[in-house]
Amino acid sequence: xxxxxxxxxxxxxxxxxxxxxxxxxxxxxxxxxxxxxxxxxxxxxxxxxxxxxxxxxxxxxxxxxxxxxxxxxxxxxxxxxxxxxxxxxxxxxxxxxxxxxxxxxxxxxxxxxxxxxxxxxxxxxxxxxxxxxxxxxxxxxxxxxxxxxxxxxxxxxxxxxxxxxxxxxxxxxxxxxxxxxxxxxxxxxxxxxxxxxxxxxxxxxxxxxxxxxxxxxxxxxxxxxxxxxxxxxxxxxxxxxxxxxxxxxxxxxxxxxxxxxxxxxxxxxxxxxxxxxxxxxxxxxxxxxxxxxxxxxxxxxxxxxxxxxxxxxxxxxxxxxxxxxx
Numbered sequence: 001x002x003x004x005x006x007x008x009x010x011x012x013x014x015x016x017x018x019x020x021x022x023x024x025x026x027x028x029x030x031x032x033x034x035x036x037x038x039x040x041x042x043x044x045x046x047x048x049x050x051x052x053x054x055x056x057x058x059x060x061x062x063x064x065x066x067x068x069x070x071x072x073x074x075x076x077x078x079x080x081x082x083x084x085x086x087x088x089x090x091x092x093x094x095x096x097x098x099x100x101x102x103x104x105x106x107x108x109x110x111x112x113x114x115x116x117x118x119x120x121x122x123x124x125x126x127x128x129x130x131x132x133x134x135x136x137x138x139x140x141x142x143x144x145x146x147x148x149x150x151x152x153x154x155x156x157x158x159x160x161x162x163x164x165x166x167x168x169x170x171x172x173x174x175x176x177x178x179x180x181x182x183x184x185x186x187x188x189x190x191x192x193x194x195x196x197x198x199x200x201x202x203x204x205x206x207x208x209x210x211x212x213x214x215x216x217x218x219x220x221x222x223x224x225x226x227x228x229x230x231x232x233x234x235x236x237x238x239x240x241x242x243x244x245x246x247x248x249x250x251x252x253x254x255x256x257x258x259x260x261x262x263x264x265x266x267x268x269x270x271x272x273x274x275x276x277x278x279x280x281x282x283x284x285x286x287x288x289x290x291x292x293x294x295x296x297x298x299x300x301x302x303x304x305x306x307x308x309x310x311x312x313x314x315x316x317x318x319x320x321x322x323x324x325x326x
Contacts, residue, residue: 025056025057025058025059025061026040026041026056026057026058026061027057027058027060027061027062028041028057028061028062028064029041029046029047029053029056029057029061029062029063029064030042030043030046030047030053030063030064030065030066031046031047031048031049031050031052031053031063031064031065031066031070032046032047032048032065032066032067033048033067033068033069033070033071034046034048034067035047035048036048037049037052041053041056041057043064043066046066049070049072050063050065050070050072050078050086050096050098051072051078054078054080054084057084059082059083059084060082060083060084060108061084061085062084062085062086062087063084063085063086063087064087064088064089065086065087065088065089065093065094065096065114066089066093067093068092068093068094068095068115069095069097070094070095070096070097070098071097071098072096072097072098072099077098077099077100077101078098078099078100078101079101080100080101080102080103080104080107080109081103081104081107082104082107083107083108083109084107084109084110085109085110085111085112086109086110086111086112086114087110087111087112087113087114088112088113088114088115089113090113091113093113094113094114094115095114095115095117096114096115096116096117097116097117099126099127099128099129100127100128100129101128101129101131102128102129102130102131102132102133102135102157103129103130103131103132103133103155103157104132104133105132105133106132106133106134107132107133107134108133108134108135108136109133109134109135109136110135110136110137110138111135111136111137111138111140112137112138112139112140113138113139113140114140114141115140115141115143116128116140116141116142116143116150117143117144118142118143118144118145118148118150118168118169125148125149125152126148126149126150126151126152126174127142127144127148127149127150127151128142128150128151128152129152129154130151130152130153130154130157130159131154131155131157132155132156132157133157133158134157134158134160135157135158135159135160136159136160136162137151137159137160137161137162137164138161138162138163138164139162139163139164140164140165141164141165141166141167142164142165142166142167142169142172143167143168144166144167144168144169144170145168148169148170149169149170149171149172149174150166150169150171150172150173150198151172151173151174152171152174152177153173153174153175153176153184153186153188153210154176154177154180154182154183154184155182155183155184155185155186156185156186157184157186158186158187158188159173159186159187159188159189160188160189160191161173161188161189161190161191161193162191162192162193163192163193164193164194165193165194165195165196166193166194166195166196166198166201167196167197167198168197168198169198169199170198170199170200171198171199171200171201171202171203172195172198172200172201172202173188173190173195173201173202173203174200174203174205175188175202175203175204175205175208175210175212175231176204176205176206176207176208176210176231177205178205178206178207178230183205183207183208183209183210183231184204184205184208184209184210184231185208185209185210186210187210187211187212187213188210188211188212188213189212189213189215190202190212190213190214190215190217191213191214191215191216191217192215192216192217193217193218194217194218194219194220195217195218195219195220195222195226196218196219196220196221196222197220197221197222198222198224199222199223199224200222200224200225200226200228201219201222201225201226201227201228201244202214202219202226202227202228202234203225203228203230204228204229204230204231204232204234204254205230205231206230206231206252206253207231208230208231208232209231209232210231210232211232211233211234211235212229212231212233212234212235213234213235213237214227214234214235214236214237214239215235215236215237215238215239216237216238216239217239217240218239218240218242219239219240219241219242219244219247220240220241220242220243220244221242221243221244222243222244222245223244223245224244224245224246225244225245225246225247225248225249226241226244226246226247226248226266227241227247227248227249227256228246228249228251229249229250229251229254229255229256229276230251230252230253230254230276231252231253231254232253232254232255233254233255233256233257234250234254234255234256234257235256235257235258235259236248236256236257236258236259236261237258237259237260237261238259238260238261239261239262240261240262240264241261241262241263241264241266241269242262242263242264242265242266243265243266244266244267245266245267245268246266246267246268246270246271247263247266247268247269247270247288248263248269248270248271248278249270249271249272249273250270250271250272250273250276250277250278251271251272251273251274251276252273252274252275252276253274253275253276254276254277255276255277256272256276256277256278256279257278257279257281258270258278258279258280258281258283259281259282259283260281260282260283261283261284262283262284262286263283263284263285263286263288264284264285264286264287264288265287265288266288266289267288267289267290268288268289268290268292268293269285269288269290269291269292269313270285270291270292270293271292271293271294272292272293272294273294279306280292280305280306280308281305281306281307281308282306282307282308283308283309284308284309285308285309285310285311285313286309286310286311286312286313287311287312287313288313288314289313289314290313290314291310291313
């Protein structure tokens, strides 16, 4: 009997010791590729993985990334279902190789000074999937070297992107997922950012009722379209679109409004097709292969030309389009 009592006491002490190593959720957690997931997440003793940091941080807290190359194992996703801020502390910190899935009710997620890197061919379909909540992305970059979409937004998500860079993606920002029959119904704002060398810079997919506002951005060298609208409404304001195959496309049932944009050195500055419409106001449309085209037969039409400067665009060699102007 005494032996059993002693053994029980030893087991109880061991369990207490183990439980004392389980840290309470903290409002601030630090992560470093030189850390250890058994640490308490302080700056002096950071955890090693972003997954552990997310588990340890309290709702509404902040995760600081101290070093570059925070690697998420291949085919592993970071599911974010609580309000949190994730921030790289220096310019070279916060290089994340992994996939974020964000969405759970009305959460608020802020991503700041992070650098997302896509895998080689055979990687994930999207580096970031957002299905609900309010997400802010500031001063981040997305570098993708395959047919991956950088960010996909579906359902009722609201997304604000500022001071960020997208490079090499199939689509920089896709709003909706037509192939998966998921529409987007929230609002997407993209401002003061750069989108380059993607197939499509911004794509509002069919049937989505989201509103997309693109402002003060530079969109360049897209071999497909700079801004491609097939859903509800797209506004493009104070942007420069250059070196794209098609700078602006309003297709299917999109209503696109442009204001004070520079469209130059594109194969086609703007296209309208289907039951869509486009309004061009105070735009500079110059030195493109073609200024603006609409396809026939179709029901597309241009709503308004207002105070545009249209100069030195070449003639179209495509016999299936009508040139609204050159």
